[in-house]
Amino acid sequence: MNNYVARVLEETKKKNANEPEYLQAVEEVLTTIEPVVEKHPEYEELGLLERMIEPERIITFRVSWIDDNGKVNVNRAFRVQYSSLIGPYKGGIRLHPTVNQSIMKFLGFEQIFKNSLTGLPIGGGKGGSDFDPKGKSDREIMAFCQAFMTELQRHIGQDVDVPAGDIGTGAREIGYMFGQFKRIRNAYEGGVLTGKGLSYGGSLARTEATGFGLSYYMREMLKANGNQTFAGKTVSISGSGNVAIYACQKVQEMGGKVVAMSDSNGCVYDENGIDLATIKDIKEVKRGRIKDYLKVHSDAKYMERTSADSPIWTIKVDIALPCATQNEVTLNSAKELVKNGVIAVGEGANMPCTKDATEYFLEKGVLVAPAKAANAGGVATSAIEMSQNSMRFYYTFEEVDKKLEGIMTNIFKSCKDAAEEYGLGNNYVAGANIAAFSKLAEAMKAQGVV
Ligand code: NDP
Numbered sequence: 001m002n003n004y005v006a007r008v009l010e011e012t013k014k015k016n017a018n019e020p021e022y023l024q025a026v027e028e029v030l031t032t033i034e035p036v037v038e039k040h041p042e043y044e045e046l047g048l049l050e051r052m053i054e055p056e057r058i059i060t061f062r063v064s065w066i067d068d069n070g071k072v073n074v075n076r077a078f079r080v081q082y083s084s085l086i087g088p089y090k091g092g093i094r095l096h097p098t099v100n101q102s103i104m105k106f107l108g109f110e111q112i113f114k115n116s117l118t119g120l121p122i123g124g125g126k127g128g129s130d131f132d133p134k135g136k137s138d139r140e141i142m143a144f145c146q147a148f149m150t151e152l153q154r155h156i157g158q159d160v161d162v163p164a165g166d167i168g169t170g171a172r173e174i175g176y177m178f179g180q181f182k183r184i185r186n187a188y189e190g191g192v193l194t195g196k197g198l199s200y201g202g203s204l205a206r207t208e209a210t211g212f213g214l215s216y217y218m219r220e221m222l223k224a225n226g227n228q229t230f231a232g233k234t235v236s237i238s239g240s241g242n243v244a245i246y247a248c249q250k251v252q253e254m255g256g257k258v259v260a261m262s263d264s265n266g267c268v269y270d271e272n273g274i275d276l277a278t279i280k281d282i283k284e285v286k287r288g289r290i291k292d293y294l295k296v297h298s299d300a301k302y303m304e305r306t307s308a309d310s311p312i313w314t315i316k317v318d319i320a321l322p323c324a325t326q327n328e329v330t331l332n333s334a335k336e337l338v339k340n341g342v343i344a345v346g347e348g349a350n351m352p353c354t355k356d357a358t359e360y361f362l363e364k365g366v367l368v369a370p371a372k373a374a375n376a377g378g379v380a381t382s383a384i385e386m387s388q389n390s391m392r393f394y395y396t397f398e399e400v401d402k403k404l405e406g407i408m409t410n411i412f413k414s415c416k417d418a419a420e421e422y423g424l425g426n427n428y429v430a431g432a433n434i435a436a437f438s439k440l441a442e443a444m445k446a447q448g449v450v
Contacts, residue, residue, distance in 0.1 A: 001031070001034065002034045002037050002038055004037055004043070004044040004049065005030050005031070005033075005034050005037055005049070008030065008049045008050060008053070009026070009027060009030050009031075011050075012026055012053060016102075016105075018102070019101065019102035019105060019106075020102060021102045021103050021105075021106040021326060021327075021351070022101075022102045022103075022105040022106045022109065024106065024327075024351065024354075024355055025105075025106040025109050025110055025351060026053050026109060027355070028351075028355060028358075028429070028433070029109075029113065029433050029437065030049065030053075032429060032430040032433040032434065033430075033433050033434055033437045035422045035434070036422075036434055036437060036438055036441070037049070040441070042445075043441065046444070046445060046449075047449075048441055048444055048445070051444060052083075052112075052437075052440065052441075052444065053109065055080050055081065055082045055083075055105065055108060055109075056081050056082060056083060056084060057080075057081040058078065058079075058080050058081070058101070058104075058105075059078065059079045059080075059081070059155055060076065060077070060078055060101070061076075061077050061078075061151045061152075062074060062075075062076065062077070062151075063075045063076070063077045063129060063131070063144065063147045063148045063151070064147060065140075065143040065144045065146075065147040066143055067136075067140050067143075068137055068139065068140055073144075075129045075130055075131040075144070076099075076129060076130050077127070077128065077129035077130075077131075077148055077151070077152070078099070078101065078104045078126075078127055078128055078129070079125065079126075079127040079152060079155055079156075079161070079163075080104045080105055080107075080108035080125055080126050080127065081108075081125050081155070081161055082105075082108035082109060082111065082112050082123070082124040082125050082126070083112040083123050083124045083125075083440070084123040085112075085123055085440055085443045085444060085447065086115070086116060086121060086122065086123055086439070086440070086443050087115070087120070087121035087122040087123045088122065088123055088157075088158070088159055088160055088161055088162055089123045089124065089125030089160070089161035089162070090111070090115055090122040090123060090124065090125055090161070090162050090163075090164070090379060090382065090383070091107065091108060091111040091115075091124055091125040091126040091127070091163065091164070091166075091379070092107075092126065092127070092128075092163065092164045092165050092166030092169065092195075093126075093127045093128050093129075093163045093164070093165065093166055093169045093173075093177075094107070094126070094127070094128030094129075094166040094167045094168060094169065095128060095129055095131050095132070095133050095144075095166075095167070095168030095169050095173065096128070096130070096132065096167050096168050097130050097131075097132040098130070099128045099129055099130045100130070103128075103326070104126050104127065104128060105126075106326070106350075106351065107126040107166075107350055108124055108125055108126035109124070110350055110351065110371065110372055111124035111125060111126055111379070112124030112436075112440065113372045113432070113433065113436035113437065113440070114371075114372040114373070114375070114376045114379060114436070115376075115379055116435075116436040116437075116439050116440050117372060117373055117376055117411050117414060117415075117432060117435060117436045118376050118379060118380040118383065118407060118411065119407065119410060119411075120380060120383040120407075121383070122162075122379065122382075122383050125161055125163070126166075127152070127163055128166065128169075129144075129148060131144050131148075131168075132168075133168045133173070138172075141172065141173060141176065142176045145173050145176035145177045145180065146176060146177075146179075146180040148177065149176075149177045149180040149181050149184075150180065150184065152177075153180070153181050153184050153185060156181075156192055156193075157189065157192060158189050158190070158191035158192045158386065158389070158390075162191060162192060162193065162194060162382070162386060163177075163193055163194075164193065164194040164195045164378075164379070164382050165195040165242070167241065167325065169195075170195075170242060171195065171196075171197055171202075171207070174193055174194075174195045174196055174197075175196070175197050175200075177193060178192070178193050178196055178200070181193070190389035191385075191386045191389035191390055194206065194382035194383075194385045194386060195207075195382065195385075196385070201385075201389055202385065203381060203382075203384055203385035203388055203394070203395070203400055204394070204395065204396065204397040204400050205381060205397050205400035205401050205404065206378075206381045206382065206385055206400075207242065207246065208246040208249070208250075208401075209246075209377045209378045209380070209381035209382075209400075209404055210242065210243045210246065210247075210348065210375050210377050210378030211242070211243050211244065211245060211246025211247035211248070211249065211250060211323070211348065211377075212246055212247075212249075212250045212377060212401065212404060212405075213374075213375065213376065213377015213378065213380065213381075213404055213407075213408045214243070214247050214250075214321065214323070214346055214348045214369070214374050214375055214377065215230075215247055215250035215251050215254060216250075216377070216404070216405050216408035216409065217346065217369050217373060217374040217377075217408045217411065217412050218230070218251075218319070218321075218344065218346045218369055218374070219254060220408070220409055220412035220413075221344065221346075221367055221369050221412060221428065222344065222367075224412070224416060224426070225367055225426060228343075229254070229255065230251055230254040230255050230256035230319070231254070231255035231256070232255065232257070233256050233257065233317075233318040233319055233343075234256075234257050234258075234259050234316070234317040234318050234319070235251050235256045235257065235258045235259065235317055235318065235319045235320070235321060236258070236259060236260040236261075236312050236313070236315050236317045236319075236320050236321070237251070237258055237260070237261050237262075237321045237323055237348070238261070238262045238267070238310060238312050238313075238320075238321070238322045238323055238324040238328055238349075238352070239261070239262060239263065239322075239323040239324030239325070239348070239349065240261045240262065240263050240279055240282075240283050240290050241283065241323070241324070243323040243348040243349065243375065243378075244261060244321075244323035244324065244348065245276065245279060245280060245283065245284070247321055247323055247348050248261065248274060248276050248279070249276055251321070252273075252276065256319065257273045258273060258274045258276075259271060259273060259274065259315065259317065260274070260312050260315050260317070261274055261279060261290065261312075262290060262305075262310060262311075262312045262324065263283075263289060263290040263324075264305070264324070265289055265290070265291065265304065265305060266290065266291060266302055266303050266304040266305045266311065267290065267302070267303050267305070267310065267311055267312035267315075268290055268291070268293045268294065268300050268301065268302050268303075269300060269301045269302075269303065269315055270293070270297055270299075270300040270301075272297075272299070275293075275296070275297060278293055278296045278297065279293065290302075308330055309330050309332045309333050309336075310324075310328055310329075310333065313329060313333035313334075313336050313337050314333075314336050314340075315340075316340035316341065317337075317340070317342060318341070318342065318343050318344070319342065319343065319344045319345070319346065320337055320342055320344075320345045320346075321345075321346045321347075321348050322345070322346075322347060322348060322349050322352035322353065323348030323349050323352075324349050324352065325349050325350075325352065326349065326350055326351045326352060327351065327352070327353075327354050328349065328352045329345070329352055329353040329354065329357045330354050330357055331354060331356040331357050331360055333357065334353070334356075334357035334358075334360045334361055335360065337361075337366075338360065338361070338364045338366060342366055343366060343367065344366060344367040344368075344369070345361055345366055345367070345368050345369065346369040346374050347368070347369060347370055347371035347374050347375065348371075348374065348375050349371065349375070350371050350375065351371055352371065353368070358370075358429060362427060362429065367426060367428075368427075368428060368429055369428060370415075370428055370429040370432045370433075372432050372433070372436065373411050373412070373414075373415050373428065373432040376407075376408070376411055377404050377407065377408055380404060380407045380408075381400060381403075381404055384400055384403055384404075411432075412428075414431075414432075414435040415428040415431035415432045415435055416428065416431060417431075417435070418430075418431040418432075418434040418435040418438070419431030419434070421434075422434060
């Protein structure tokens, strides 16, 4: 291993020993960008890697709110303002009981590279809280979101830091947060949050963007490898949230047959092909559990999750799209998928494959669409939402979708070109990291020691 990369990795491990997800994300990037570092010995003197992996700022704060029984609840919240190198900090807000500093840092770190790949002027950030939205009333969600924004508003702004949705933060939560921001600031700053509702500044196609973008990226990757398409291929998609639902919609439009979807409790397998209208009704309208799918489609099968290895990956498919959460595809799951003949894996979620699972796929010749590139459609469309807010003008659904398709096609091309330039074949995991890093490194060099 390159000496500089090895030293920085060692120091980072020592300093952040209790942050496994963050270390996993850093290690993946550092080990794949080695050839670029080799080519640029000046990076060491500039402390470029050290500066790239240390967040510019981390804000941690308390959120106190009152539940429906009149009891005071306290949550811990974060905003990691990772890098403003190429634009205002930009990244979503995750509301999930597992949120901690390690997860916030890994997501923020990934975000810098993802945003670089979009080719748009957005820096990297991430935020969230260990608040669990499940089972809360609308009023409780509003109380939490208002309390959260009361503190967060000091740190964000349309030219400073622009949060968006993520796990547990959808249109409803963004609406409550935007209302509170506006109340406190006494100004309509439309571009301060993205993923807004269409009635007050949101962009058409933002809801669909991450899932659609993933499908466009996969289409390009399949085309570049043997001129393949989704047509006639079986697909499993984990999760049944924002990313999973719209990935399913686009894959079906492209002729793929989605046979399984999941939530954190288990998965449904429908050999006739998933009926997306039923999934949307359960998840977007009733906020229910995926098991309820069987109430409408009694011939489908339900498999409960009983361990870290989700049962969805035991189902035989041509293409797997993990769209739920980090590390949901373990090495065991990767082995099951390969045994069953999977040809491609597309990461809709952030870092859904463990490091050894990704390595196993690559070793076995399975195509891997890395999250940073493949799920960048969401943030790219958020940047398009910001430009519409600045212009005080809206594009049609078709216009945004066309731009998204163009951006995803370009992102795939950047990953492919970078992989080829460094003789890495179709290793798009390395290609994505190299393409994103090269641009960030140039920007860092140009801006001096800050
Ligand atoms: P949602 O909250 O809409 O949906 C998340 C889905 O994943 C749900 O089905 C949920 O099941 C499942 N899930 C969440 N946590 C776990 C867990 N620990 N184990 C198993 N299943 C879990 O989130 P999104 O669809 O927005 O996000 C999904 C992933 O995509 C995340 O990794 C996110 O960071 C990433 N992403 C999202 C973008 C966006 O635009 N929304 C953009 C880029 C990346 P349950 O309901 O049971 O909890």
